[in-house]
Amino acid sequence: MEAAPRSEPAPLLRVEDLWVRFPGRMGVVEAVRGVGFTVGREKLGIVGESGSGKTVTGRAILRLVLPPGLVTARRLVFDGQDLLALNEAAMRGIRGRRISMVMQDPKFSLNPVMTVGSQVAEAYRMHADASLEEARRRTLEMLAAVKIRDPERVYRLYPHEVSGGMGQRVMIAMMLIPGPDLLIADEPTSALDVTVQMQVLAILDDLVTQQGMGLVFVSHDLNLVASFCDRILVMYAGRIVETCRASELQQARHPYTRGLLQSLPRVDRPVAELPVLQRDPAWQDAFP
Amino acid sequence: MITVGDLRVTFGHGASAVHAVRGISFHVEEGGAYGLVGESGSGKTTVLRVLSGLLGTWEGRLAVGGQEQGARRDRAFHKMVQMVFQDPYGSLHPRHTVDRALAEPIAIHRLGRQGDSSRRIVRALDEVGLGPAFRFRYPHQLSGGQRQRVAIARALVLEPRVLLLDEPTSSLDVSIQAEVLNLLARLRREHRLTYVLVTHNLAVVAHLCERLGVMNLGRMVEELTVAELRAAEPREPYTRQLLRASLGYDRRAVDALETFD
Numbered sequence: 001m002e003a004a005p006r007s008e009p010a011p012l013l014r015v016e017d018l019w020v021r022f023p024g025r026m027g028v029v030e031a032v033r034g035v036g037f038t039v040g041r042e043k044l045g046i047v048g049e050s051g052s053g054k055t056v057t058g059r060a061i062l063r064l065v066l067p068p069g070l071v072t073a074r075r076l077v078f079d080g081q082d083l084l085a086l087n088e089a090a091m092r093g094i095r096g097r098r099i100s101m102v103m104q105d106p107k108f109s110l111n112p113v114m115t116v117g118s119q120v121a122e123a124y125r126m127h128a129d130a131s132l133e134e135a136r137r138r139t140l141e142m143l144a145a146v147k148i149r150d151p152e153r154v155y156r157l158y159p160h161e162v163s164g165g166m167g168q169r170v171m172i173a174m175m176l177i178p179g180p181d182l183l184i185a186d187e188p189t190s191a192l193d194v195t196v197q198m199q200v201l202a203i204l205d206d207l208v209t210q211q212g213m214g215l216v217f218v219s220h221d222l223n224l225v226a227s228f229c230d231r232i233l234v235m236y237a238g239r240i241v242e243t244c245r246a247s248e249l250q251q252a253r254h255p256y257t258r259g260l261l262q263s264l265p266r267v268d269r270p271v272a273e274l275p276v277l278q279r280d281p282a283w284q285d286a287f288p
Numbered sequence: 289m290i291t292v293g294d295l296r297v298t299f300g301h302g303a304s305a306v307h308a309v310r311g312i313s314f315h316v317e318e319g320g321a322y323g324l325v326g327e328s329g330s331g332k333t334t335v336l337r338v339l340s341g342l343l344g345t346w347e348g349r350l351a352v353g354g355q356e357q358g359a360r361r362d363r364a365f366h367k368m369v370q371m372v373f374q375d376p377y378g379s380l381h382p383r384h385t386v387d388r389a390l391a392e393p394i395a396i397h398r399l400g401r402q403g404d405s406s407r408r409i410v411r412a413l414d415e416v417g418l419g420p421a422f423r424f425r426y427p428h429q430l431s432g433g434q435r436q437r438v439a440i441a442r443a444l445v446l447e448p449r450v451l452l453l454d455e456p457t458s459s460l461d462v463s464i465q466a467e468v469l470n471l472l473a474r475l476r477r478e479h480r481l482t483y484v485l486v487t488h489n490l491a492v493v494a495h496l497c498e499r500l501g502v503m504n505l506g507r508m509v510e511e512l513t514v515a516e517l518r519a520a521e522p523r524e525p526y527t528r529q530l531l532r533a534s535l536g537y538d539r540r541a542v543d544a545l546e547t548f549d
Binding site for chain 2: 164165196198202220227260263265275
């Protein structure tokens with residue numbers, strides 16, 4: 001389908017025929033329907049609108065889909081290990097340390113009764129055998145790395161005392177401090193101002209290019225993903241409808257991708273009326 | 289239509305005082321659309337809250353529709369000026385039907401004599417592209433885009449002349465955003481409405497407005513026309529940086545980012 005990423009060895013993560021189902025009163029909701037992709041030491045973007053299954057795909061990789069939600073896959077292999085076959089204790093060894101996930105909303109992801117600094121330090125001590133002093137030092141470094149101006153002061157703040165953008169940067173620091181091999185970032189920067197967003201993306205970019213981290217970047221922002229990622233998966237109604245190199249997104253073939261691109265207003269391209277996406281029921285079932 | 293002169297807003301007292309808006313002036317002519325752009329903390333939403341009357345403690349001059357406005361506004365002001373908020377999940381009462389949400393402003397302004405209320409509600413829903421079938425639904429039965437249409441209908445039901453829009457599309461998916469932006473552009477044309485739009489999205493401003501003011505830390509950095517923005521000719525480095533960042537990610541540009549304090 002597409003050329004393998006630069007590095008020749010086996011991909012970090014291989015997903016084949018992933019399904020996520022949620023049984024409910026009105027029948028079974030199929031949130032993800034037969035998705036397959038690989039992630040190497042690269043930036044992979046997953047784009048789609050709300051309800052397309054992009055977030056659930058990220059959560060399923062970390063086995064964070066709670067019952068009654070049901071995850072099945074022909075293969076879900078991370079670094080030679082079958083994630084679906086691991087017991088919960090083994091999975092805890094992978095979560096955070098090897099595969100980490102930045103969630104969308106810091107308000108619900110941070111512990112409200114712990115200072116943000118001690119939460120980040122705790123994340124470090126969970127995975128590295130470090131003294132309190134060492135954890136504190138690393139935390140302050142990490143907070144500075146995510147462009148928090150006064151790390152000493154922010155270390156002592158509680159989550160309700162930090163702004164949304166600052167909270168998101170704290171989350172990113174917490175997820176990066178154990179040095180994961182694969183980071184799943186679910187809309188990590190949509191709460192941030194554009195300039196801060198660029199700085200945070202640069203941190204992630206450098207981790208991929210310099211330390212060989214793999215990044216799955218889930219976002220609804222097509223232009224951002226096109227300029228930031230290496231490859232893009234476009235999801236619609238639980239399926240991947242298009243896969244392409246990020247640089248070739250403008251030449252996308254699927255009508256859904258084309259429709260999404262055209263419906264975006266652009267500073268450099270004035271239009272009297274924005275073309276509105278006309279959804280075709282056939283997209284639900286057509287494989288790419 | 290709207291004239292703001294040397295507007296200042298301060299929260300708190302003494303050493304802990306926060307100067308949210310530090311002397312902002314701008315003018316919007318009747319039927320015009322003016323965008324206020326800035327990052328979080330720039331004071332753009334505070335300006336909108338002063339315009340709408342939601343915030344009563346400010347200094348400076350404000351005239352709307354040729355009338356000087358103070359801290360308290362009369363009923364005629366609110367009939368003339370309506371607001372659409374960012375989050376339609378939060379701005380609609382979860383246990384009120386669409387009908388009740390739209391009937392309330394009509395009742396407050398005593399416009400509902402002899403079945404007139406019903407006519408106004410149906411007409412407002414029709415204008416935002418929602419049929420009468422939506423009239424007795426609850427917000428949870430609507431999609432995000434439909435909810436934002438209801439919020440716009442609620443603002444329109446009084447037939448205002450000014451709409452204050454606070455990030456009206458930033459909680460919507462891009463395809464739905466396009467529908468709502470088209471709707472706002474059409475309503476403005478048809479009713480000769482005056483818009484003040486607050487957003488962080490330069491592309492949305494470029495689509496909907498003719499002029500914009502760029503704010504940073506409570507000050508107006510510069511005012512420019514959308515044509516100047518499109519031609520990528522802002523004068524101020526702050527605006528140029530904002531424009532560049534909004535065009536997409538560029539690793540080399542990140543190292544050149546400056547902080548404007």
